[in-house]
Amino acid sequence: EAQLVESGGALVQPGGxxxxxxxxxxxxxxxxxxxWIRQAPGGALEWVSSLSGSGATVFYSDSxxxxxxxSRDNSINTLFLxxxxxxxxxxxxxxxxxxxxxxxxxxxxxxxxxxxMDVWGRGTTVTVS
Amino acid sequence: DTVxxxxxxxxxxxxxxxxxxxxxxxxxxSNNFVAWYQQKPGQAPSLLIYDASRRAxxxxxxxxxxxxxxxxxxxxxxxxxxxxxxxxxxxxGSSPYTFGQGTKVEIK
Numbered sequence: 001e002a003q004l005v006e007s008g009g010a011l012v013q014p015g016g017x018x019x020x021x022x023x024x025x026x027x028x029x030x031x032x033x034x035x036w037i038r039q040a041p042g043g044a045l046e047w048v049s050s051l052s053g054s055g056a057t058v059f060y061s062d063s064x065x066x067x068x069x070x071s072r073d074n075s076i077n078t079l080f081l082x083x084x085x086x087x088x089x090x091x092x093x094x095x096x097x098x099x100x101x102x103x104x105x106x107x108x109x110x111x112x113x114x115x116x117m118d119v120w121g122r123g124t125t126v127t128v129s
Numbered sequence: 130d131t132v133x134x135x136x137x138x139x140x141x142x143x144x145x146x147x148x149x150x151x152x153x154x155x156x157x158x159s160n161n162f163v164a165w166y167q168q169k170p171g172q173a174p175s176l177l178i179y180d181a182s183r184r185a186x187x188x189x190x191x192x193x194x195x196x197x198x199x200x201x202x203x204x205x206x207x208x209x210x211x212x213x214x215x216x217x218x219x220x221x222g223s224s225p226y227t228f229g230q231g232t233k234v235e236i237k
Contacts, residue, residue, distance in 0.1 A: 035226075037228075044217065044229070045168075045174060045217050062225065095174070099221075114162060115224075116221050117164070119176075120173040120175065
């Protein structure tokens with residue numbers, strides 16, 4: 001059974017840094033794109049960042065671009081989110097999720113992941129105050 | 130960026146009734162790459178639908194979805210007690226991969 005477990009959430013002061021981790025098991029990590037999604041208290045889901053299976057292709061929301069860095073270590077089946085220059089508005093529960101599906105383009109050489117969120121972790125809480 | 134607007138914000142229905150949730154995109158979603166998620170209080174979201182109309186593994190067939198371009202919908206035929214939750218749509222046709230603001234389905 002696919003499982004994702006986030007860790008690293010904490011209380012941090014504005015301007016501080018934090019590194020979140022997401023340990024994956026039960027599926028082929030190297031062929032899954034991965035994402036971070038956050039949810040402020042009482043709020044809606046907000047997509048934060050995604051990266052491809054190899055880690056070569058990354059995407060960020062405008063709200064975190066330049067401050068957050070997504071990465072992965074496929075040797076230990078773990079996804080990371082390095083967060084710098086944290087703001088009060090970054091306070092949220094952070095979820096990781098996998099995206100195992102995709103397609104090849106017409107050339108048959110380029111693979112494009114479908115960044116919907118299949119399996120979710122339970123999340124880890126980041127409080128900036 | 131593609132903004133997703135879900136309606137209504139809250140849907141008050143009785144068990145057994147049919148729920149129809151709407152998701153409108155500010156621009157056409159590439160390849161109709163829309164997903165729907167269910168979130169219960171205190172839990173992580175769970176995937177219901179992907180590619181606008183494909184049910185995820187293990188999702189009961191009372192959940193169905195359709196749509197194309199900018200207009201998408203999720204229908205729950207015959208609400209069960211466990212279906213009362215918040216539902217989100219998401220587009221993954223182009224980055225940023227935005228979510229809607231959610232529709233709460235509550236017991237009337």
